[in-house]
Amino acid sequence: MCRKFSNDTLANVSPFLIKKVIDYTAGSEVETCKKLRNGNILIKTKNYNQAEKLVKLVSLSPTVHIEISEHTSLNLTKGVIHSNDLRGIKEEEILDELRNQNVTEVKKILKEENNDSLKEIGLIILTFSSISLPTEMSIGYEKIKIRPYIPLPLRCKKCQRYGHIEKICKNAKICPNCANEFHTSEDNAECVNIKSFVNCKENGIQTYNHNSYDQKCPIFVREKEIQVIITLEKVDRRKAISTYKERNQYSGPSYSAVTRNNSALYSQTQESPAQSSTVTKPINQQRQ
Ligand SMILES: [Zn+2]
Ligand SMILES: [Zn+2]
Ligand SMILES: [Zn+2]
CATH class of the missing domain: 3.30.70 (Alpha-Beta Plaits)
Known part of the structure; x- marks a missing residue:
């Protein structure tokens, strides 16, 4: 649900009003309803019937005009x-x-x-x-x-950290090969320094020399497991990370061991598809 015909969002609209109108329109309580950071509201209905009624709603009050539309990715x-x-x-x-x-x-x-x-x-x-x-x-x-289908972890091309894209990155640009400040002037210039990956370097877990593209890197392996949680449990990255941490606190089998044994899962190995393109490229050009 997003606000219409106003520069305001739904952030300051009374939660009581929102619940009353949603319940009345849907005919009963919905499954969940939460305000998002961008001021929109994410509603999960109990069934198709509730959704069908809600998309027709155009206002919460005479002054608060809204629009409810189907979520572009959660319904797929x-x-x-x-x-x-x-x-x-x-x-x-x-x-x-x-x-x-x-x-x-x-x-x-x-x-x-x-x-x-x-x-x-x-x-x-x-x-x-x-x-x-x-x-x-x-x-x-x-x-x-x-x-x-489990997409590959999303790694920023600029700072080499996981979970966001270059376009919104505020970190310094890092060399993908040696983890120093970005130093090769042209895109094609090859860095010849000792390989290092900024994520492992910062966490003090760089057990062998490898760069950002290494698929045996423990951080990459962890990110793949987080992607499994995001995809299969339909949660956001923040929730997936806390779920991952909870599951890996005890000394039982790790989540990776559990998912590895799940033959129904499409695991990403050599034949892994790129996340946004369908081309599998050689390792040093793999999507970042
Ligand atoms: Zn970044
Ligand atoms: Zn370098
Ligand atoms: Zn690593």
Whole structure:
């Protein structure tokens, strides 16, 4: 829910008024309702019927005009399927055939070959217009398993820290190879210093020399586990980090050990897709 026809947000609107109007409009209490930092309100309804009624609401009072719209990402889920039969068939054609199974987007995972050409590997990322991911689907007469799609951790290209992008970064620019202040003048200039990763250096856990792109780095491994929590439990990064810490406090099996044994999970190994692009690049160019 966001405010309309006003420079104000919903931050200062009475919580009692909000609850009264939402409950009245939805016909009963909704699942959750919370004010976001940007002044909007995030509502989770108990069912589709409540949502249908709420999107018609245009004001909370004669002076507070609002608009309620469907959340752009929380109502979608992404899954990965493997099918050699679909190699060679265009994404648009696959989408047309799978629309009746709630698929809204089809992206093939392509792998870059030595000669810079892109090759299909049979993996396809599908977006479904549903809150929970189906476990299997039909491709023609065949039944195919769907695994959750876990995006790679998001690392800032400027400061090399996780969880935000370059555009909003206020930190100093750091060399991705040696963890010193950024020093190579041109984009293509190679740093020849001893490899170091700023996240590990700062936490004093750099047990072997490696740079920002290293996928065995303990911080990268931890970030991957946080991504699993964000994706599967549909929580924000802050909540995922606290969940991760809670689960790793005791000496039982780590969350990574638990998820590794979960065969239904699409784990990101050599064939991992990039988060925002579908091209798997060589390690030193992997998305940051
Ligand atoms: Zn940054
Ligand atoms: Zn450097
Ligand atoms: Zn590291």
